[in-house]
Amino acid sequence: MVRIHTLHIEPPVVNASCAWASEYEQLRELYDSPHTGAVVTRTATFNGYSEDATNTVAFAKSSVSSVNSYGYSPHSLSKYLEWVYTLLTTPMLDGSPPTKPVIVSITASTPTVLAEMVENIQTLRKKLRASYSASTYGDFAPPTPSQARRTSPGASPASPTHTHTAPAIVPTIDPATLVGIELNTSCPNIKDAPPPSYTFPFLLPYLDVLSSAFYSDPSLTIGLKLPPYLYSTRFAEVVRFVHTYTREIRPAAFVKGSQQQPLDSDGQAMRSLNPFAYLACTNTLGNCLFFGEQVFNDRLESSTYTGGSASTDMDTDEPAPPRTPSPSSSTSSTPPPAPPSPTITPSPFALPPALGGLGGDSMHPIALGNVYSFARLLAAHPDHAIRRIRIIGIGGVTSPAAAARMRAAGASVVGCATLLGREGVRAFEILAGQP
Numbered sequence: 001m002v003r004i005h006t007l008h009i010e011p012p013v014v015n016a017s018c019a020w021a022s023e024y025e026q027l028r029e030l031y032d033s034p035h036t037g038a039v040v041t042r043t044a045t046f047n048g049y050s051e052d053a054t055n056t057v058a059f060a061k062s063s064v065s066s067v068n069s070y071g072y073s074p075h076s077l078s079k080y081l082e083w084v085y086t087l088l089t090t091p092m093l094d095g096s097p098p099t100k101p102v103i104v105s106i107t108a109s110t111p112t113v114l115a116e117m118v119e120n121i122q123t124l125r126k127k128l129r130a131s132y133s134a135s136t137y138g139d140f141a142p143p144t145p146s147q148a149r150r151t152s153p154g155a156s157p158a159s160p161t162h163t164h165t166a167p168a169i170v171p172t173i174d175p176a177t178l179v180g181i182e183l184n185t186s187c188p189n190i191k192d193a194p195p196p197s198y199t200f201p202f203l204l205p206y207l208d209v210l211s212s213a214f215y216s217d218p219s220l221t222i223g224l225k226l227p228p229y230l231y232s233t234r235f236a237e238v239v240r241f242v243h244t245y246t247r248e249i250r251p252a253a254f255v256k257g258s259q260q261q262p263l264d265s266d267g268q269a270m271r272s273l274n275p276f277a278y279l280a281c282t283n284t285l286g287n288c289l290f291f292g293e294q295v296f297n298d299r300l301e302s303s304t305y306t307g308g309s310a311s312t313d314m315d316t317d318e319p320a321p322p323r324t325p326s327p328s329s330s331t332s333s334t335p336p337p338a339p340p341s342p343t344i345t346p347s348p349f350a351l352p353p354a355l356g357g358l359g360g361d362s363m364h365p366i367a368l369g370n371v372y373s374f375a376r377l378l379a380a381h382p383d384h385a386i387r388r389i390r391i392i393g394i395g396g397v398t399s400p401a402a403a404a405r406m407r408a409a410g411a412s413v414v415g416c417a418t419l420l421g422r423e424g425v426r427a428f429e430i431l432a433g434q435p
């Protein structure tokens with residue numbers, strides 16, 4: 001079991017935030033799986049992201065890899081908060097109270113909007129805590145699983161928006177401590193908005209919002225979803241900025257002042273606190289290109305596209321023969337190949353915009369390198385609070401061996417998206433070694 005601040009994750013395997021954690025039914029299935037230790041929602045914005053047909057995913061034929069052009073969830077944050085409430089107040093299949101954490105992935109285009117989103121999550125946590133206190137002191141019998149509603153929450157009387165009474169189950173732990181926040185600042189597919197986490201100082205106003213939420217309520221668990229970084233100074237920069245949020249807390253004052261006092265693994269009051277409990281490494285690698293013939297359900301197979309001048313060397317796996325310079329080539333250069341536009345029909349590309357974020361086996365080495373780099377820097381840091389930051393290793397976790405590599409590189413918990421997309425929730429049986 002791995003503890004990330006208030007979240008106990010057992011087994012230490014989660015779904016990564018993705019398109020297959022979009023709907024209530026998908027979240028329910030992930031939550032019910034005995035092979036997930038926590039569930040992460042798809043990234044929500046305040047009002048929902050407007051999706052169209054260009055937002056899609058394709059799976060590679062040659063490996064368990066994907067390329068996707070999705071933005072964020074079309075569902076608003078309030079929808080996810082309703083669903084999270086339902087997940088955390090509905091008995092598990094065996095009738096026991098839910099104890100599995102749910103991490104709400106969010107993003108916002110301004111710090112003001114982010115602050116409102118965080119406030120709404122805190123309101124949900126307060127509501128969960130209030131229900132818990134009421135049930136702890138009340139007299140409620142847990143319903144049988146068949147009495148509990150496990151289907152999509154509509155406008156039924158048990159819907160969170162209509163539930164003002166105590167829940168029908170008696171939770172064993174404060175359900176507010178089961179809710180975490182993950183800030184996604186690394187989606188590579190948003191038009192004209194490159195991932196702000198590639199320019200870390202851009203993030204600081206957003207981290208300020210999260211930090212002040214944490215210091216007003218240190219029981220809040222916060223993670224940062226980071227992009228794949230490509231060179232060493234980036235890792236150092238992230239850690240340097242994250243460290244600026246550490247505050248020294250005098251143990252005596254802290255013990256006196258808070259009932260939700262975080263304890264170290266050895267039960268000691270902490271001397272320094274940092275708002276960020278984990279780094280999720282990594283998001284997809286942006287600007288990657290698959291041609292249609294490289295993916296399943298490609299749009300090229302049935303077409304007659306020949307690829308124009310750009311395709312001549314790509315239509316075969318044979319290396320092109322060396323070109324003997326003609327007498328004239330020393331004086332007139334050959335024209336460069338003309339890459340096709342993504343809008344031509346039929347398109348040669350796997351995705352409508354051509355470019356998208358790469359996930360799965362193809363990005364596993366870069367994800368491992370990111371996890372390893374952060375793990376080394378965090379472990380060597382002089383600040384105790386920084387050394388406590390955990391890593392959720394994501395990127396090409398498609399087999400038990402890949403999960404083991406992630407852990408060997410420094411991840412406490414592993415997560416997957418591409419494997420989930422390919423296999424459904426069975427992905428977690430595969431990772432558990434039960435193919």
Ligand SMILES: Cc1cc2nc3c(=O)[nH]c(=O)nc-3n(C[C@H](O)[C@H](O)[C@H](O)COP(=O)(O)O)c2cc1C
Nearest residue numbers: 016017018019043282283359360395396416417418
């Ligand atoms: C179809 C798809 C949708 C995704 N959507 C999100 C998202 O909403 N938020 C997010 O933080 N990451 C998102 N990701 C990135 C994944 O969380 C993950 O970081 C990435 O895919 C690498 O993991 P993998 O190799 O297991 O796919 C998405 C990935 C895929 C494949």
